[in-house]
Amino acid sequence: MSTPGRGLHGRVLDTLGPAITAGEYPPGSVLRTDELAQRFEVSRSVMREAVRVLESMHLVESRRRVGVTVLPPARWNVYDPQVIRWRLAGADRPRQLRSLTVLRSAIEPVAARLAARHATPEQCAQLTECALGMVANSRGHRLQEYLVHDVAFHRVILDASGNEMFARLGDVVAEVLAGRTHHDVMFDDPDPAAVTLHVRLAEAVRAGDAARAEELTREITLGALQELDILAP
Amino acid sequence: MSTPGRGLHGRVLDTLGPAITAGEYPPGSVLRTDELAQRFEVSRSVMREAVRVLESMHLVESRRRVGVTVLPPARWNVYDPQVIRWRLAGADRPRQLRSLTVLRSAIEPVAARLAARHATPEQCAQLTECALGMVANSRGHRLQEYLVHDVAFHRVILDASGNEMFARLGDVVAEVLAGRTHHDVMFDDPDPAAVTLHVRLAEAVRAGDAARAEELTREITLGALQELDILAP
DNA sequence: GCGCCAAATAAGTCTGACTTTTTGTTCGCG
DNA sequence: CGCGAACAAAAAGTCAGACTTATTTGGCGC
Incomplete structure (x- = not known):
């Protein structure tokens, strides 16, 4: 359903989005862009695009010298159809x-x-x-x-x-x-x-x-x- | 209010988002990433991140060999607080x-x-x-x-x-x-x-x-x- | 104990080269 | 003349590496 895998960054989101909304990374968890890029075997440019999308959904917040912080569920854009789908697929x-x-x-x-x-x-x-x-x-x-x-x-x-x-x-x-x-x-x-x-x-x-x-x-x-x-x- | 200018791509969005939601680019209009990058005087990487965010709001759709197409209002994520703010600021x-x-x-x-x-x-x-x-x-x-x-x-x-x-x-x-x-x-x-x-x-x-x-x-x-x-x- | 400065760190930015997909055109064959 | 296949062009997509900037931490001197 919808749009699976529209590019590499989409593939990353398909894994990372559900993981975050499922609570695999508790609110406050800090991820590093470089580490994620390695983990998903994509370039940093691609990883940055994925992080930007997650940021626009208020799932994470990116801050200099800190990293990519997972936000609490109360901040999520729960009306985003993508977020809804991820959450419906989860626990x-x-x-x-x-x-x-x-x-x-x-x-x-x-x-x-x-x-x-x-x-x-x-x-x-x-x-x-x-x-x-x-x-x-x-x-x-x-x-x-x-x-x-x-x-x-x-x-x-x-x-x-x-x-x-x-x-x-x-x-x-x-x-x-x-x-x-x-x-x-x-x-x-x-x-x-x-x-x-x-x-x-x-x-x-x-x-x-x-x-x-x-x-x-x-x-x-x-x-x-x-x-x-x-x-x- | 909210988060004005969280980085260069945010600055671009502050201009491009309101422009699109205001209908300055009619649905079906095609933009090119490189041209936009020049217009806003940012690198393509930054422009790509901005486009990704617009894409996640379903304001635009990016397709190879075609460009960045503006989507009709019926497809927009009208519950996105950012989109709501842009539209409330517009005509x-x-x-x-x-x-x-x-x-x-x-x-x-x-x-x-x-x-x-x-x-x-x-x-x-x-x-x-x-x-x-x-x-x-x-x-x-x-x-x-x-x-x-x-x-x-x-x-x-x-x-x-x-x-x-x-x-x-x-x-x-x-x-x-x-x-x-x-x-x-x-x-x-x-x-x-x-x-x-x-x-x-x-x-x-x-x-x-x-x-x-x-x-x-x-x-x-x-x-x-x-x-x-x-x-x- | 307090404040200031410096180093470390991770995101942010830019550039240039290369790849891939899609579209439109052209050329040749029936 | 029409149709299909090969080809060329265009734009997004991807990658790698170098450099910049903001922020935090910790140490140093007062």
């Missing part, structure tokens, strides 16, 4: 998934409310199409096909909200839904009630019923929270 | 401020609800202190002092939610509140009703009344939306 994946699901439960109902106001006819059609796709694949272990439509559905809602901050959470939601299907709550078939809610939501948005769209989305995200044993926030 | 500041305020209106009520559950006694004390500070500076053109307490108040709420994704929005809220005070809605004195809501919110969190904390925060963010002429979402 505290469950914790991460909970944080993101709570975030969804805050954002998506408001996004759905706005979508009911601003969705274009084309977006409404896409929504219906996605919902039908979910229904069609909701039985018979078609989890992969179901997931595709589920992800597409939520992306359209977020896009249709007309708010770019919401729209950009599409990737995050995709990661959460994919993670749920592949690793965590591996149900045989999706919850029929959830499928129905999506169909009704598509209809509510098409009808421009903002209040109902919001409420239906609250029920959907509530289900997601309950799957992770999170009591309603 | 579409009002639009940006609206997006962020809508985001606040989705996040903060849920954060307040969680804060009512998880806030430590110390956080409750901080909240009360901030609220009192707001009251004390709500009259007599003490906008600067009022702002400090207002920002601190919302930061404590977001932190106390116990959700790291919420907590990391503290900087964003700070930017929005600061922007409102300094440029946009320059009222003589803060709205007394808003001040009262903050006092009551501090009390609700202390009392552990989740529902009331959420509702009071909805009223606060509703006020913020109305100031920007955004009809309730």
Whole structure:
């Protein structure tokens, strides 16, 4: 997924990023650029570029005469899709998934409310199409096909909200839904009630019923929270 | 604010970042590393580091034989605090401020609800202190002092939610509140009703009344939306 | 014990040579 | 005339080495 290995510095990041976000280097740890360059068998120029990227994510801080210091998690750019992917691939994946699901439960109902106001006819059609796709694949272990439509559905809602901050959470939601299907709550078939809610939501948005769209989305995200044993926030 | 000029590549970013986010280079524009290095009078190594950072923010994409291509706004990492600051400093500041305020209106009520559950006694004390500070500076053109307490108040709420994704929005809220005070809605004195809501919110969190904390925060963010002429979402 | 100076250290910068990938063009063949 | 393969050019990518600069540590003298 995404962009694996776009150059040597990318290869370095693929190893170093997950290592840092996994806590292999405790906050305050000091690394040296030259040593890292040797370890990864790349030139210092390449290593410096990698460090610059980590620095822009606030994972590390580079200071003269000191070295490259690992920053505490509280400073990390946790909204960076790359950081999210690294953390989801690591040990505290469950914790991460909970944080993101709570975030969804805050954002998506408001996004759905706005979508009911601003969705274009084309977006409404896409929504219906996605919902039908979910229904069609909701039985018979078609989890992969179901997931595709589920992800597409939520992306359209977020896009249709007309708010770019919401729209950009599409990737995050995709990661959460994919993670749920592949690793965590591996149900045989999706919850029929959830499928129905999506169909009704598509209809509510098409009808421009903002209040109902919001409420239906609250029920959907509530289900997601309950799957992770999170009591309603 | 933040970290101005952390090395040469930082100086380059301070110019190039705002230029790109301001749309001075339309999406699809192609830049060449060597040309940029000459223009900014830095070595190619430094320029490459700057480009790598822009690339990690998805502002540009670097491809062999082509050059550095500017990406469309839809691909930008709009949650990157650096990108947010660049955009708030640019021409579409009002639009940006609206997006962020809508985001606040989705996040903060849920954060307040969680804060009512998880806030430590110390956080409750901080909240009360901030609220009192707001009251004390709500009259007599003490906008600067009022702002400090207002920002601190919302930061404590977001932190106390116990959700790291919420907590990391503290900087964003700070930017929005600061922007409102300094440029946009320059009222003589803060709205007394808003001040009262903050006092009551501090009390609700202390009392552990989740529902009331959420509702009071909805009223606060509703006020913020109305100031920007955004009809309730 | 305090402050100042000097040495050590690691990041920062620059330069030039070389490699690799991709694109566009041209040439030859059907 | 059209199509495909070989070729040439362009720009990023990589590397190595020398030099600069800021910061910290520790020692020296007061």
